Amino acid sequence: MNMPQTPTSVFQRLRFVLVETSRAGNIGAAARAMKTMGFGELVLVNPRFPDMTRDAEAIAFASGALDVLEGARTVSSMAEALEGCNFAAAVSARLREFSPPVWTPREFAGHVAGQGELSAALIFGNERFGLPNQIVEQCNVLINIPANPDYSSLNLAQALQVLAYECRVADGAVAPASNIGFHGDAASLEQIEGMFAHLEQALVQIDFLDANNPKKLMPRLKRLFSRTQLETEEVNILRGIARQIIKAAK
Structure with missing residues (x-):
């Protein structure tokens, strides 16, 4: 260019x-x-x-x-x-x-x-x-x-x-590499917290997470996702996955 x-x-x-x-x-x-x-x-x-x-x-x-x-x-x-x-x-x-x-x-x-x-x-x-x-x-x-x-x-x-x-x-x-390619809107903290609550519910549903003894699974997942700078569409995708997990587990 x-x-x-x-x-x-x-x-x-x-x-x-x-x-x-x-x-x-x-x-x-x-x-x-x-x-x-x-x-x-x-x-x-x-x-x-x-x-x-x-x-x-x-x-x-x-x-x-x-x-x-x-x-x-x-x-x-x-x-x-x-x-x-x-x-x-x-x-x-x-x-x-x-x-x-x-x-x-x-x-x-x-x-x-x-x-x-x-x-x-x-x-x-x-x-x-x-x-x-x-x-x-x-x-x-x-x-x-x-x-x-x-x-x-x-x-x-x-x-x-x-x-x-x-x-x-x-x-x-x-141009910095971060300026190249598609970039969506950054997800809000409220959207991300809603996604984590939804994901936690799905993990409990499939017995991957013990609600009575959660240990540090959710904090570690939050730490993992915090490094990705989630976008709104990505949060929606993750909530869609959680929704399907819950549906399949019922």
Whole structure:
């Protein structure tokens, strides 16, 4: 589902920059990862071959994100790639002795989403060599994706997808799971208490509950149902079941 985007939305303020990319397929896969998260601005700095966005492999890996792929700009310098940006983040699995502050993807996403005046760039290096120190040192932060220390290798599109997802979440474009699907009216306390009385009567009727020695069965059932946040229709269903139990037991 397309989310509404405001002028200060992170979707409008975040640019993805790929530096000296070797494989056309990785450019296509990066475009696909961007589009699935709602982003569209892609810049290529000195890719290995000219016209890599038109390569058959790039088109195949883009898989429906041709608009992002075809809209990508190819430039010859980082200065061109970052023109108009006032915040830049280098993405690297390799930490440097001298580098800007190291942030997680979530820290970066929260910062950029919360600062409406920032026009930010996420910079990804070559598949084999990563980013040169010179570029990293020019950035405001270095982003390191927490991963298995014994095997922390992510390919280009995977790394980009992680960052794009975190930024989408931070912008508030992900609806909580509790807001998805059908939701009925919450049952009132009076309705729930009536249901418990009806259920207790049914359990007594089938000798599951001893009315003279109830112990803690009903309090435990109440505790169980209190975790479900019962809706009116659900209470009616349970009362219907209790009604049929009573009828069958007579």
